[in-house]
Amino acid sequence: MTLHSTEFSQKIHDPDQPLLKVDGLTKRYGPRIGCADVSFDLYPGEVLGIVGESGSGKSTLLSCLAGHQRADLGRISYDGRDVLGMSETERRRLSRTDWAYVHQNPRDGLRMGVSAGGNVGERLMAVGARHYGDIRGKAVDWLGRVEIAADRIDDRPTAFSGGMQQRLQIARNLVTGPRLVFMDEPTGGLDVSVQARLLDLLRGLVRDLGLSVIIVTHDLAVVRLLAHRLMVMRSGRVVEQGLTDQVLDDPQHAYTQLLVSSVLQV
Amino acid sequence: MIRIENLAKSFTLHNQGGAVIPVMAGAALAVGPGECVGLTGQSGAGKSTLMRMVYGNYLAAGGRLMVGALDVATAEPRDIIALRRRTLGYVSQFLRVVPRVPTLDVVAEPLLALGSPVDAARDRAASLLKRLNIPERLWSLSPTTFSGGEQQRVNIARGFAHAYPALLLDEPTASLDAANREVVLTLIEEAKARGAAILGIFHDEAARARVCDRLVDVTGFTPGLAA
Amino acid sequence: MTDQAYNFAYLDEQTKRMIRRAILKAIAVPGYQVPFASREMPMPYGWGTGGVQVTAACLVPEDRLKVIDQGADDTTNAVSIRRFFQRTAGVAVTEVTAEATVIQTRHRIPETPLTEGQILVYQVPIPEPLRFLEPRETETRKMHALEEYGLMHVKLYEDIARHGQIATSYAYPVKVEGRYVMDPSPIPKFDNPKLSGNPAIQLFGAGREQRIHALPPWTKAVSLDFDDHPFQTSKAPHDCDLCGARDSYLDEVITDDAGGRMFVCSDTDFCAGRRAKGHVGRLGEAT
Numbered sequence: 001m002t003l004h005s006t007e008f009s010q011k012i013h014d015p016d017q018p019l020l021k022v023d024g025l026t027k028r029y030g031p032r033i034g035c036a037d038v039s040f041d042l043y044p045g046e047v048l049g050i051v052g053e054s055g056s057g058k059s060t061l062l063s064c065l066a067g068h069q070r071a072d073l074g075r076i077s078y079d080g081r082d083v084l085g086m087s088e089t090e091r092r093r094l095s096r097t098d099w100a101y102v103h104q105n106p107r108d109g110l111r112m113g114v115s116a117g118g119n120v121g122e123r124l125m126a127v128g129a130r131h132y133g134d135i136r137g138k139a140v141d142w143l144g145r146v147e148i149a150a151d152r153i154d155d156r157p158t159a160f161s162g163g164m165q166q167r168l169q170i171a172r173n174l175v176t177g178p179r180l181v182f183m184d185e186p187t188g189g190l191d192v193s194v195q196a197r198l199l200d201l202l203r204g205l206v207r208d209l210g211l212s213v214i215i216v217t218h219d220l221a222v223v224r225l226l227a228h229r230l231m232v233m234r235s236g237r238v239v240e241q242g243l244t245d246q247v248l249d250d251p252q253h254a255y256t257q258l259l260v261s262s263v264l265q266v
Numbered sequence: 267m268i269r270i271e272n273l274a275k276s277f278t279l280h281n282q283g284g285a286v287i288p289v290m291a292g293a294a295l296a297v298g299p300g301e302c303v304g305l306t307g308q309s310g311a312g313k314s315t316l317m318r319m320v321y322g323n324y325l326a327a328g329g330r331l332m333v334g335a336l337d338v339a340t341a342e343p344r345d346i347i348a349l350r351r352r353t354l355g356y357v358s359q360f361l362r363v364v365p366r367v368p369t370l371d372v373v374a375e376p377l378l379a380l381g382s383p384v385d386a387a388r389d390r391a392a393s394l395l396k397r398l399n400i401p402e403r404l405w406s407l408s409p410t411t412f413s414g415g416e417q418q419r420v421n422i423a424r425g426f427a428h429a430y431p432a433l434l435l436d437e438p439t440a441s442l443d444a445a446n447r448e449v450v451l452t453l454i455e456e457a458k459a460r461g462a463a464i465l466g467i468f469h470d471e472a473a474r475a476r477v478c479d480r481l482v483d484v485t486g487f488t489p490g491l492a493a
Numbered sequence: 494m495t496d497q498a499y500n501f502a503y504l505d506e507q508t509k510r511m512i513r514r515a516i517l518k519a520i521a522v523p524g525y526q527v528p529f530a531s532r533e534m535p536m537p538y539g540w541g542t543g544g545v546q547v548t549a550a551c552l553v554p555e556d557r558l559k560v561i562d563q564g565a566d567d568t569t570n571a572v573s574i575r576r577f578f579q580r581t582a583g584v585a586v587t588e589v590t591a592e593a594t595v596i597q598t599r600h601r602i603p604e605t606p607l608t609e610g611q612i613l614v615y616q617v618p619i620p621e622p623l624r625f626l627e628p629r630e631t632e633t634r635k636m637h638a639l640e641e642y643g644l645m646h647v648k649l650y651e652d653i654a655r656h657g658q659i660a661t662s663y664a665y666p667v668k669v670e671g672r673y674v675m676d677p678s679p680i681p682k683f684d685n686p687k688l689s690g691n692p693a694i695q696l697f698g699a700g701r702e703q704r705i706h707a708l709p710p711w712t713k714a715v716s717l718d719f720d721d722h723p724f725q726t727s728k729a730p731h732d733c734d735l736c737g738a739r740d741s742y743l744d745e746v747i748t749d750d751a752g753g754r755m756f757v758c759s760d761t762d763f764c765a766g767r768r769a770k771g772h773v774g775r776l777g778e779a780t
Binding site (some may be wrong): 043046059193196197200201207224225228229241242243245246249250252253254257258261 | 277278279280281318322324325343344346347362363364366367378379419487
């Protein structure tokens with residue numbers, strides 16, 4: 001397969017250097033604040049959860065980080081490169097190779113008219129893969145990793161259940177070996193039992209591939225199981241951050257205390 | 267290995283008029299390698315709170331809390347994560363796992379997180395589960411459906427999977443029958459023998475007498491109770 | 494009203510300039526789709542309104558025009574467009590490829606090799622090769638600008654996954670000079686090799702979609718493929734039943750209701766030329 005090494009920048013990153021550095025990130029919608037003065041470092045292999053209720057700015061933050069929206073102020077540095085100063089070509093290349101974005105609704109992240117194999121192969125072809133057999137081989141491998149049977153490779157996602165679609169979306173995103181994955185409520189529309197399976201899958205992938213993940217959700221149970229660190233947002237600002245279990249078990253900020261105490265116990 | 271100096275803790279209840287409840291002040295203790303220290307004191311005196319603070323689960327309000335070379339009271343989350351992965355194990359009273367994950371993998375996970383090969387991690391998990399008398403037919407099932415005693419033993423197996431240099435044990439023998447209690451106490455003795463520093467809460471007096479080298483009464487650290 | 498009130502070749506002067514500017518830009522940036530303000534033509538969309546505007550903008554009184562529809566000079570579409578320009582431009586017309594200076598075509602490239610100085614004008618229904626996979630125009634433009642063409646291979650991948658081979662047999666996408674991916678209009682992929690390195694100017698006009706793109710002479714156009722599924726041309730495995738040609742693109746003609754059929758050159762001028770030279774096929778008669 002003719003893949004240039006620069007396109008798959010799988011260089012070994014110093015684990016003691018942040019992969020992503022965010023500094024004073026601010027996005028306004030006119031007078032309204034989308035998110036304000038958000039700063040954090042994300043290290044290789046780390047999963048950062050962002051929680052908050054609807055309108056807290058967590059989704060705005062995620063889309064600014066992923067480059068879907070332009071931040072007004074602040075700095076984002078990925079692997080030492082200035083993300084906001086990048087050309088669109090560079091940024092889109094990054095988001096096809098080194099980054100991944102898992103949408104809440106798999107329909108937003110999949111091509112519904114293209115077979116499962118084509119969906120997984122797209123990112124490979126986008127970075128220059130031109131050998132059908134190799135592309136298909138990789139697609140089979142990735143379908144297997146997300147527990148989709150190889151004989152479904154030529155089926156379209158429309159024939160898949162919601163959980164399968166979400167797993168397909170993950171395979172499609174991870175096939176180029178990204179190092180940073182953005183997830184927007186990845187377990188959102190799924191049945192509880194399907195959610196559990198997906199969480200287990202994600203945990204395994206994070207551990208085995210050393211992924212750095214930023215996951216936005218309103219589900220505190222999901223972040224407890226998945227995230228190493230947690231950021232709590234309210235009205236566009238980060239009100240508290242720290243170790244996930246520490247923030248959930250010993251919340252310091254009034255809003256976090258309210259959020260944690262509002263969760264129904266099962 | 268574990269050294270606590272002048273540790274303080276209070277809870278601020280913002281949603282109840284901002285009430286500040288001091289729960290600990292001037293706490294101090296030390297646990298050396300190969301040593302097991304038991305925390306005593308009546309219920310509510312702060313034994314679990316202290317354990318949770320050592321684990322980084324509760325934030326310290328002041329003082330020093332050294333585990334190895336790291337001051338957990340002021341450490342960055344990422345350093346605490348690394349500490350928990352390599353150095354500091356914790357057997358809590360509750361099992362918290364992803365539903366539907368097989369018991370064998372739940373127990374093997376701490377080893378996998380350290381980069382151990384899957385087969386080796388599963389072998390180690392299997393031998394622990396066997397020692398703790400979890401029937402092999404249950405290994406492929408999720409422990410979320412197990413009885414309290416079984417869950418407790420899975421939790422212990424998980425906590426002992428990796429040879430942590432420091433261990434926190436919160437009632438490890440509660441709700442266990444005599445045979446399993448014996449296995450757990452033996453595991454603790456083995457851990458001590460290999461040099462682990464252990465801080466534990468044991469309500470079971472016989473167990474306490476058998477494994478603890480020293481006892482520390484936390485009542486002395488509790489404001490209001492101290493006098 | 495006098496004849497002076499009418500401009501040469503139907504289009505008013507300003508429209509003609511506008512289209513010529515678009516053509517020049519298209520030639521300057523091979524394979525790039527240049528937007529232009531397509532006018533209403535006295536024929537319905539789908540009948541070659543784009544091609545007619547490009548032809549009208551190119552024609553000079555000295556030109557000799559040939560019009561083909563799927564290779565044939567004598568079909569309704571070809572005849573009516575040819576008459577249209579005879580009437581509005583008064584140019585000479587021909588059916589002989591080698592004699593024409595401007596050739597307007599629908600879905601074929603003539604078999605007779607083109608030469609320098611000739612202009613081949615294609616009628617194009619949908620100029621955007623990415624359209625069927627990416628419906629958003631804003632997005633396809635960005636993909637062209639940033640050379641993000643992975644999607645084209647997704648389409649070919651789907652072909653192979655479904656049919657065991659690249660089943661796309663017409664409108665087969667090409668990459669122009671290593672830069673823009675272009676839809677060559679619905680010519681059979683048999684004609685794709687002729688796109689590349691052609692001495693003639695090739696202009697593509699899409700009337701409804703308001704786009705013009707071009708291949709200047711001697712431009713490289715590479716048909717997309719996979720390493721293990723290389724591009725292959727295809728044609729019916731027969732010889733022409735009229736002229737016996739073995740290497741021309743064939744139409745299948747059903748001759749009766751008892752399964753009778755014949756294969757004939759789709760390029761009528763090419764076929765007639767061969768027969769005039771005495772070549773005879775299975776069902777042909779010597780002329």
